[in-house]
Amino acid sequence: MANMAFRGTPKQERELRKFIRKHKEQPGAMMPVLQEAQGIYGYLPREVQEIIAEEMNVPLSQVFGVATFYSQFTLTPKGEHTVSVCLGTACYVKGADKILSAIEDRLGIKAGECTPDGFFSIDSCRCLGACGLAPVMTVDGEVYGKCTPESAVKIIDSYYEEV
């Protein structure tokens, strides 16, 4: 998936450049800029990092350095839907590892990967703070609590049924 061609539009580029020009003078603008860029494009491919480097007048290596440091930033595109399994302690103690492997088996990919059709990607995250509902997973931000491996697979399947 990493080799997928970049398909940014001129409109996205305008939006990003506008945001950077508005904020580049404020101290420590790099993080908000990267967050905005990922919001616009969904990920941070080299092409987007180049725009940021040019506008902010910093070396590309510096943009790359920050983008790869934080787990929230991704250099590869995500699927249309993203399922994220919480592997925080409270969820782990209640069997989150089994949920993750059930989903990995169902989709045939590992955490951090995207299905070949670009429909689903799997992430793991560290604690959403919904420990009262452990084990927890989210699909596109929607939280599903008190999961079992069976219910998790059913939830995944329901997204395929909607299509």
Added chain:
Amino acid sequence: MTMTYEKLMQIKEKNRELVMVRRLVASKAEEMAKHTAYRKQILVCGGTGCTSSGSHKVVHALEKEIKAKGLTDVLIVKTGCFGLCALGPVVIVYPEGAFYSQTTPEGAKRIIDEHIIKGSICKDLLYPETVHDDGEILPLSQTKFYAKQMRIALRNCGVIDPENIEEYIALDGYAALHKVLTSMTQDQVIDVMLASGLRGRGGAGFPTGRKWAFCKATKSDIKYVCCNADEGDPGAFMDRSILEGDPHAVLEAMAIAGYTIGASQGYVYVRAEYPIAVERLKIAIKQAREYGLLGKDIFGTGFNFDVEIRLGAGAFVCGEETALMTSIEGKRGEPRPRPPFPAVEGLFKKPTVLNNVETYANVAQIIRKGPEWYSSIGTETSKGTKVFALGGKITNVGLVEVPMGTTLREIIEEIGGGIPNGKKFKAAQTGGPSGGCIPSVHIDTPIDYESLARIGSMMGSGGLIIMDEDTCMVDIAKFYLEFTCEESCGKCTPCRIGTKRLLHMLDDITKGNATMEELDKIEELSAHMKVSCLCALGQTASNPVVSTLRYFREEYVEHIQDKRCAAKKCKDLLHYVIDPEKCKGCTLCSRNCPVGAISGKVKEPHHIDKNVCIKCGLCKQNCKFGAVYMD
């Protein structure tokens, strides 16, 4: 607008009765409700826990029903966390104080129709603990979960509408800021903080007053106040709940800190994984600016202070103070050696005070009620209360706040309601990946900074994970090491390589590939990391291993020597076994075994040769009598 004392008092008086209805016992609350525009107030928890269980659907159903029935004297308030997250969505109706748990949209409709309109409480929907045997309804404060709690940092959570600054003001909000700006010198504020005994709630427990004094003493034209809301410990959600339930308490305290050290700009560094907290904080900052409580010339005193939000991006190490500031500067969030300490050279190389959310949540109340009040709570060295996120194998999962010195037993057995499914308590984990496991022999230890350190754990930021007998301690140690190994920023060698080697050795143990020599190596490496790593992440990374090795050494030995995991968690050490009592000798398993590992005669119990078995699990799948199990 410019805020004055008179205006602040007007807002307080205007809203006071409405909010007090939620704080008084039912009989008095009913009397007070008559003075307000609302006959009933329905509070719905809008925290992350309850929102995840669908509280927004409950709110929607309540609103729809109220509109349909044309009720104008009923108020719906979306609050922060009540604490009992496992029972969400939580709804409380005042003035009665009826506590509905696990509310559904259908239940919400019944609450309106039966309780609000007809005046008969839906007892079957109430939290069972609040219904006495004779049908009488107990106030929430008398349930086991709340009885031993003392709410200071969480005092407004679940009481006020966090998106309405006037409700915060109604409960004396921003009065402390006024007091500080108009009648106290900077040194007086520091003296009050010192006398209160408040210590940093982020984990290390550094006295807040001393931190402020250091920063005040440093000469500089520009200084900063930062709030650490990068709550990265997995299983901890104290700071998130405070930001969601009472964001103004944090803003007010930051302004007080700003006045004390001479700063006019504050930053809140908050995790992007907390969307509700970020949203509430944004609203709070906007309202505080509109009311003249942030911005220029606050209370007409010439004091300027404003706050900006910076979002984290998923790096645990950014909870470390120097890394956090580097991240706000827009760089890779790597820590740097101290000294210079942030109080001397911090954000943008300027003197900076950095405290965590929970620490700030105590500040305004200490100013208002005095340091003597605060220091009368807690133990000799640890004053006040501590908020814990109680999770894992415990009945009442949720947020609890107890006076320092409360024992672990009180938290687990009384507030937490014990271990579910009749299992036995094995250990409690505090301090997250930097902390340690506390075994059952230490369950009566009073919780304060020193006592926890003495038994090899730490206060940490407040994650409290309960483990039962099904938990394998080697596996838990490995879980934490996986975490720190992944989150190590890589800047210093002892952490980057040390965490990796520790994890490798633990992995070998859980797979039965280790020798006893490994245990010595683990201890030696841990000792080296403690003294040579750059920041707290590496220095404390070995704590989960060291503490489990200290209290559960026999489990490590069992894994290594007997290649056995008693908790049946380490899959590589498990084998398929046939129960001779249940086996009927049907031969189905031996016929299906791809490697011929199963032997036995027809109608006689079969046996699996574990040296030949490849653990494909076909025998277990095929057995019609449930005779195959893992051991």
